[in-house]
Amino acid sequence: MKDVLVFGQTGQVARELARHAGVTCLSRAEADLTAPEACDAAIRAHGPRAVINAAAYTAVDRAESEPALAHLINAATPGTMARTCADMGIPFVQISTDYVFDGSGEAPWRPEDPTAPLNTYGRSKLAGERAVIAAGGAHAVLRTSWVVSAHGSNFVKTMLRLGKTRDSLNVVADQIGAPTPARDIAAACLTIAEALIARPEAAGVYHLAGAPDTSWAGFARETFDQAGIACRVEEIPTSAYPTPAARPGNSRLDCATLETVFGLARPDWRQGLHAILHDLGEI
Ligand SMILES: NC(=O)C1=CN([C@@H]2O[C@H](COP(=O)(O)OP(=O)(O)OC[C@H]3O[C@@H](n4cnc5c(N)ncnc54)[C@H](OP(=O)(O)O)[C@@H]3O)[C@@H](O)[C@H]2O)C=CC1
Numbered sequence: 001m002k003d004v005l006v007f008g009q010t011g012q013v014a015r016e017l018a019r020h021a022g023v024t025c026l027s028r029a030e031a032d033l034t035a036p037e038a039c040d041a042a043i044r045a046h047g048p049r050a051v052i053n054a055a056a057y058t059a060v061d062r063a064e065s066e067p068a069l070a071h072l073i074n075a076a077t078p079g080t081m082a083r084t085c086a087d088m089g090i091p092f093v094q095i096s097t098d099y100v101f102d103g104s105g106e107a108p109w110r111p112e113d114p115t116a117p118l119n120t121y122g123r124s125k126l127a128g129e130r131a132v133i134a135a136g137g138a139h140a141v142l143r144t145s146w147v148v149s150a151h152g153s154n155f156v157k158t159m160l161r162l163g164k165t166r167d168s169l170n171v172v173a174d175q176i177g178a179p180t181p182a183r184d185i186a187a188a189c190l191t192i193a194e195a196l197i198a199r200p201e202a203a204g205v206y207h208l209a210g211a212p213d214t215s216w217a218g219f220a221r222e223t224f225d226q227a228g229i230a231c232r233v234e235e236i237p238t239s240a241y242p243t244p245a246a247r248p249g250n251s252r253l254d255c256a257t258l259e260t261v262f263g264l265a266r267p268d269w270r271q272g273l274h275a276i277l278h279d280l281g282e283i
Pocket residue numbers: 008009010011012013014027028031032033034053054055056057058073095096097098125144145146147148152153182
């Protein structure tokens with residue numbers, strides 16, 4: 001049977017996809033997203049049954065000073081990939097982000113709610129969503145949030161590093177969302193890709209976030225509790241933690257349609273965190 005082709009090899013989600021049979025992951029050397037024509041050629045050369053894009057420009061603060069590069073990697077090239085897949089009649093899965101929303105209110109965002117990104121990364125990811133949808137093929141845009149895994153860089157690994165050398169840490173408590181284990185995102189992408197082969201009419205925008213919702217401070221506290229690290233978490237407002245890129249206050253994602261259409265429920269991120277801490281040798 002033909003493989004599922006994945007763009008990305010070293011990233012958090014890509015590394016979890018690579019654990020599955022029947023998946024081929026392309027490194028940056030094999031397909032650089034700054035060269036859309038190389039990505040088009042890679043898809044045609046492999047002739048896969050479906051394509052998942054797990055590569056992206058994810059440095060949220062750095063994107064503020066590199067908007068053109070972020071747009072090329074997160075929008076223009078995914079658009080090319082999606083057009084190639086539409087042309088070949090195969091599904092294309094694009095991963096997107098809670099940062100496409102402006103973070104207003106307290107209600108969980110539904111896939112069809114209005115987008116209004118606060119930063120360059122979010123704008124580049126939203127442009128990517130639109131390019132993928134415009135390609136007109138059997139696509140899925142899967143928005144997720146606060147990705148964590150044992151690999152790559154993420155909030156858990158930052159907290160472990162800082163928490164071991166400090167008595168207390170200031171962490172923002174007014175940005176609310178949900179951590180999502182990369183392992184669950186990878187499994188969802190594969191389920192969606194297979195479903196789209198059988199049912200291309202299931203194409204659309206979907207949300208997947210872990211449960212329950214929390215703040216970054218709550219996430220840090222759970223990490224220290226599970227890892228047995230004696231570091232106090234001091235809750236601070238976003239205004240006390242200035243960064244180049246603005247971040248949304250309300251990142252809650254309503255994931256109901258993902259469950260209705262694909263049977264995928266929100267995973268409990270606290271269990272995912274336990275597995276990650278185990279993989280890291282922390283517990
Ligand atoms: N991280 C998060 O918290 C969130 C991520 N997302 C989305 O989820 C998806 C996966 O993210 P995640 O796994 O965390 O990403 P990572 O930051 O862990 O990895 C990014 C991946 O993209 C690759 N990449 C970056 N630039 C290029 C390029 N020019 N050519 C080829 N490959 C490139 C990297 O390769 P290399 O190692 O060579 O740089 C790496 O494999 C992305 O679409 C992201 O926008 C959504 C919500 C939250």
